[in-house]
Structure formats: C-alpha cells, structure tokens
Amino acid sequence: MSREKTEFAEFFQASWEPCLRTVMASTGSVQLAEDQVAEAFARAWLSWRKVRHHPAPRAWVVRTALNVGASWWRRRLRELPLLGHDAEALSDEALNYEAGGLDAALLAALRHLPDRQREVIALRVFLDLDIDTISAQLGIAPGTVRAHLSRGVTTLRQELSLTQAMEADR
Amino acid sequence: MNDNDVHDSAVLSAVRDSISRLPTPPAPQVEAIKARGRARRLRRVGGLSVAAAGACAALVVGLTGGAPAARPAPQAGPRSVHHATAVHLVAFTVAAGPDGTTTLTLYPGQVADPSAVRQALAEHGIPALVTAGEFCRTAVQPDPGVGDVVTLSGPRQIQIPASGQPTARPGPIVINGSNIPSGVELSIGYRQDSQENEISFSLIVANAPLTCTSIPDHGPHTGD
Numbered sequence: 001m002s003r004e005k006t007e008f009a010e011f012f013q014a015s016w017e018p019c020l021r022t023v024m025a026s027t028g029s030v031q032l033a034e035d036q037v038a039e040a041f042a043r044a045w046l047s048w049r050k051v052r053h054h055p056a057p058r059a060w061v062v063r064t065a066l067n068v069g070a071s072w073w074r075r076r077l078r079e080l081p082l083l084g085h086d087a088e089a090l091s092d093e094a095l096n097y098e099a100g101g102l103d104a105a106l107l108a109a110l111r112h113l114p115d116r117q118r119e120v121i122a123l124r125v126f127l128d129l130d131i132d133t134i135s136a137q138l139g140i141a142p143g144t145v146r147a148h149l150s151r152g153v154t155t156l157r158q159e160l161s162l163t164q165a166m167e168a169d170r
Numbered sequence: 171m172n173d174n175d176v177h178d179s180a181v182l183s184a185v186r187d188s189i190s191r192l193p194t195p196p197a198p199q200v201e202a203i204k205a206r207g208r209a210r211r212l213r214r215v216g217g218l219s220v221a222a223a224g225a226c227a228a229l230v231v232g233l234t235g236g237a238p239a240a241r242p243a244p245q246a247g248p249r250s251v252h253h254a255t256a257v258h259l260v261a262f263t264v265a266a267g268p269d270g271t272t273t274l275t276l277y278p279g280q281v282a283d284p285s286a287v288r289q290a291l292a293e294h295g296i297p298a299l300v301t302a303g304e305f306c307r308t309a310v311q312p313d314p315g316v317g318d319v320v321t322l323s324g325p326r327q328i329q330i331p332a333s334g335q336p337t338a339r340p341g342p343i344v345i346n347g348s349n350i351p352s353g354v355e356l357s358i359g360y361r362q363d364s365q366e367n368e369i370s371f372s373l374i375v376a377n378a379p380l381t382c383t384s385i386p387d388h389g390p391h392t393g394d
Binding site: 013017021034043046103110124126149153160 | 178181182184185186187188189190191192194195197198200203204206207383
C-alpha cells in the first residue's frame with residue numbers, strides 16, 4: 001500500500017496541471033475545472049489499483065472530470081428552467097483571465113466550438129493522445145474523432161488567420 | 171506530414187500556448203485529495219457505497235469462511251435484535267421493516283456468508299447478487315438509481331473524529347424491495363482487508379454479463 005500511495009502522489013503531482021488545463025479547455029471554466037479535476041483525482045485514488053494499470057491514466061482522470069461536469073449539468077438541467085440564461089452566465093465567467101489579442105480570440109473560438117470538438121482538441125493538445133486513444137476514451141469511432149478534430153481545427157484556424165490579419169493591419 | 175498536418179499542428183500549438191499562459195490555481199495537497207476520496211466513499215449513495223479506512227473501521231464483514239445459515243449468533247448488544255419475521259444469522263440479520271422495507275444489518279468482526287445473505291434476502295422478496303471480496307456490475311445500470319432502493323439509516327453512522335479519520339458505524343441498511351423493477355437485481359459486494367472495509371451496492375440487469383472487480387468501480391459510467 002505504501003508503494004501505491006507513493007505512486008499516486010507522484011502521478012498526482014505530475015498530472016494535476018495537464019489534466020486541469022485539459023478540462024479548462026473542455027469546459028471553459030477555471031473554477032469548475034478545478035473542482036471537477038479534484039473530484040476526479042479523488043475517485044482515481046479510490047480506484048487507484050485499477051487506474052494505475054489504465055493505458056492512459058491521465059485520460060481516465062480527464063474523462064471522469066468531464067463526466068462529473070456532465071452530471072453537474074444534468075442536475076442543473078433538472079433544476080433550472082432558464083438554462084439558456086444560466087449557460088450564458090457560465091460562459092461569461094469562463095476563462096476569466098487577463099488576456100488579449102490572439103490568446104483571447106483563440107480561447108473565445110475554442111469556447112464556442114461544439115462540446116465534442118472541444119473535448120477532442122483538449123485531449124489531443126494537452127494529453128498528447130493519439131486518435132485511437134481518444135476514440136477509446138470518448139467511446140466514439142476513430143473516424144468520428146478525426147472528423148471532430150478536423151472541424152474544430154478548421155474553425156480555430158479561420159479564427160487564427162482572421163486575428164493575425166487584424167493585428168497585422170494595426 | 172502534408173500541408174494540412176503542418177497547419178493543424180500550428181493551430182493546435184497556438185491553442186496549447188494560449189491555454190498554457192492561463193494562470194491556474196495551485197495543486198491541492200495530495201492528502202486533501204485522498205481525504206476527499208474517503209469522504210466521497212463514506213457518503214456515496216448513488217452507486218451506494220459505504221466504507222471506512224484503517225483499523226478503526228466498524229462496518230466489517232469477515233471473509234474467513236462460510237457461516238451456516240440460521241445458526242444463532244452469540245447474543246450481545248445490537249445482535250439481540252428480534253422480529254417476528256426476522257432471519258437471525260451469525261454475522262447479519264435480515265428483518266422485515268415498516269412500509270414493506272427490509273433491513274439488512276451486518277455486524278463488525280463477524281463472518282457473513284454471501285450465499286446465506288442472498289438466501290435471506292430472497293426470502294424477503296429481494297433478488298440479490300451477493301459477493302464477498304469482489305464488486306459486480308453490469309454494463310447498464312438500470313433505473314431507478316440504487317439510492318431509491320437502498321438507504322443507510324442511523325443518525326450517527328458517519329463520524330469524523332478530531333483525528334480527521336472518518337469512521338463508519340454499522341447502521342442498518344434499509345432495502346426497499348418494491349422499488350426493484352422486474353428483471354433487475356441488487357448487487358451487494360463487501361470486502362475486508364488490512365486497509366479497508368467496504369460494502370457497495372448497485373443495481374444490475376438480471377442474467378446480463380457481469381464485470382466484477384476487486385474494488386468498487388467508481389470510474390466513468392454512463393449515467394454516473
């Protein structure tokens with residue numbers, strides 16, 4: 001058990017930030033991501049004997065965090081008839097940071113991608129997962145992962161080009 | 171690598187850089203994460219699971235052999251519970267409760283034979299899969315949630331002493347068998363080892379393939 005504790009502690013220290021950034025990119029909220037990732041690591045500790053043998057334990061944490069978020073949203077869906085207003089409020093508080101120019105534009109574009117495209121991009125970028133692993137994690141076909149990635153990147157590339165052109169004109 | 175790959179890579183790098191520049195809250199202490207996990211395990215009622223860490227655990231089921239059903243237990247303390255329709259066994263009791271519920275009580279430091287528990291519950295009309303040392307689920311966890319079927323009673327069931335180490339008291343487990351739909355069973359798994367003592371509940375589809383693990387599966391599941 002002592003070895004397991006050490007392993008988990010090392011995994012946690014090395015994985016907290018990439019997992020948090022992945023979930024931040026997926027959810028668009030720093031505060032929400034922090035809570036979801038903490039919950040996911042708590043569950044990882046409960047199931048550490050299984051998670052430590054997982055082919056991509058960081059992806060397990062991220063997927064669990066996103067499921068936590070989904071459960072949170074499902075509860076909100078039941079509780080809040082004015083979901084649209086609430087969702088907008090959540091977006092407004094999202095990624096609340098001092099940024100401007102390219103960063104702000106890219107992150108705004110990322111936030112407006114469909115959920116699945118954003119998840120695929122986040123897993124690709126921050127956990128460096130290949131298509132097959134993302135497919136296994138999200139439970140969707142590899143071809144669907146490629147399609148989400150391609151569409152998401154295309155949208156972001158357009159935003160990137162537009163922003164770079166505007167900055168060049170200044 | 172073609173031109174699209176290069177462009178995609180540039181876009182993804184830009185996203186990585188943008189997110190990486192965001193300030194993030196510092197990582198919590200790993201002990202805080204573990205404590206959150208322990209607290210979650212103690213309060214878990216929707217994939218209901220109750221556990222206690224360490225030697226002070228109170229919700230204990232010994233696994234050192236099968237206990238013959240219906241053998242009278244040494245009577246002491248809460249084990250003297252009697253009811254007109256109670257089945258009284260060595261390590262547990264199953265009794266009819268109010269409102270058509272059934273109460274299962276497991277006693278610390280005793281031996282509960284899974285087949286005897288299953289048989290006793292069946293006599294109260296509760297279809298159950300009872301396992302010791304492993305926790306079984308089906309791929310689909312049918313409605314209703316297990317929290318609608320199983321509740322843990324006892325106002326002081328979970329205590330967090332000054333040491334911060336939470337402990338679980340052995341409270342009765344109230345099972346509302348009438349909420350179990352046809353074709354659904356209650357899976358009850360329990361385990362005792364040197365580190366943890368744990369009991370976990372979930373609803374399963376009768377006769378469906380089972381996935382059994384040595385620890386309760388708290389990971390991602392549809393509907394979690």
